[in-house]
Amino acid sequence: MGYAFVAMFKIHIVNWSNRKAYEEPLERHFRLRHQIYVGERNWRQVERPIPLEIDAFDNEDAIYLLGIDDKGDVCGGSRLVPTLKPHLLSDVFPMLAAGDVPRGPNIFEWTRIFIAPSLRKPGQPSLAGGIVLCGLLEASLVLGINQISVVCETFWPARLERLGWPVTRLGPIVDHPDGAILALSIHVSEAALASSRAVYGLDDASVLAASQLKDSLEPEVSQPPTAAVPA
Template identity: 45%
Template sequence: MPHLPFAVHVIDRFNRNAYTREVEQHFRIRHDIYVVHRQWLDLARPDGREVDPFDTDDAIYLLGLEQGRGVVAGSRLIPTEKSNLFKNLFPHLAANGVPVGHEILEWTRFFVVPDLRGVQKSSLAAGIMLCAIQEFCLTRLKTALIVVCEDFWFDRLSALGWQPRRLGAPGRDGAAVIVGLQIRIDPEALECTREYYGIAGSCLWSGRPSERI
C-alpha cells in the first residue's frame, strides 16, 4: 500500500477559525483551477478568490493538507436543507425535484492541484479525497450525496461502487454536458474505493488543528 502524501481535514463552522489560512488558500486555488484554467469566467473576482453564494457558515470543507505546502486537494459539502448549487441554480436537472433531507449532502468543488493529478487515469490524490468523502459521510450518518457534474463522472463513480443515479436528463453548461446525480454512501463503496486506489485505513486527519503541520 502506498504512503499517503496528505491527510484530509474536515473544516466547518465549529473549527474554521483554526484553519483561516488554509480556507483562504483553497479559495485561491479554486480560482486558479476554475476561472484561470477552466475558464468559468462567471466566477472571476478581482481579488483572485473563487467564492460563490454557497460558501457560507453551512459549508463543510474537506481539504487535503500536505506538510510544508498546505492545500493540495479539496471538496465542499452542504446540507441539502440549506441553499445549494443544485437546488438554487440547476433544479431542471432533477425531473422529480432535487432531493432534500438531513441524511443527504450536496457535493461540489472537487479538485486536485495539477501536479498531483494522474496521467490518463485517476490519481492517488483523487482517491484520497474520494475515500475521505465517503468516510466523512459515514461518520455523520449520511446515506447519499447529490451533485451537478460533468457526465463522465457517472461511469467513474460507478466503477468505484458508488451507485450513482441520474435524476433527470443531461443538460449543458457552456460546452460541457452536465447531469444531476444522487450517489449512494455506504461501507461497501468506501472499501471498493480504497481497493481501487490501493489505500489502507482512514484518510481523515485525526489530530488537532495545531498539530497539522
C-alpha cells in the same frame, strides 16, 4: 500482488465551529479553486475580480474537506452543503432533477472537488484524487450523511461507477456555458469506500486527520499543520 499505499496527506473536516483554526488553509483552498476552475477550466460563470473562487454556498453551512499534508500545504479538497438549506441543485439547477430535488437532514450536496496540479497524473488516476474521493465517503459516514447529490459534468457517472459507487441519474443532461451537466444522487456506503480504496491501492487506514464521533456535524477536528503563508 498489488501494493497498498499510505495516504500522502490527510483530509481535515472544516466547518463553522472550527474554521478560525483553518483560516490560512481555507484561503489557499479558495486560491487553488480559482486557479483550477477559472484559470485552467475556463469557468467564466465563477470568475471574480480577485483570484479567489468563492460562491454563494461558501457560507456558515458549508463543510470543507481539505487535504493537508504534514508541511501544511493544501493538496486537494471538496465541499459539502446541507440540502435543507439553499444549494446548487435546488436554487440554480432545479431543471436537472426530473422529480423533486433530494432533500433531507442526512442528504448533502457535493461540490468543488479539486487536486493540486503538482499531484495530478495526466491520463491516469492519481493517488491524490483517490484520497480526496475516499475522504469524501469516509467523512460522510462519520458525519451521518447517507446520500450525496451532485451537479457535475457528464464524465462523472461512469467514473464513479467504476469505483463501485451506487449512482442514480436524477434527470436530463443540460447544456451550460461551462459544459454539459447533469445531476446525480449517490448512496454513501462502507462498500463504496472499500471499493474505492481497492481501486486506488490505498490501505485500510483512515484518510481523515483524526478520529471523529459518528452522527455529529460538529466533529472534534485536529488542528492544521503550521505552514508559511505563500507569497
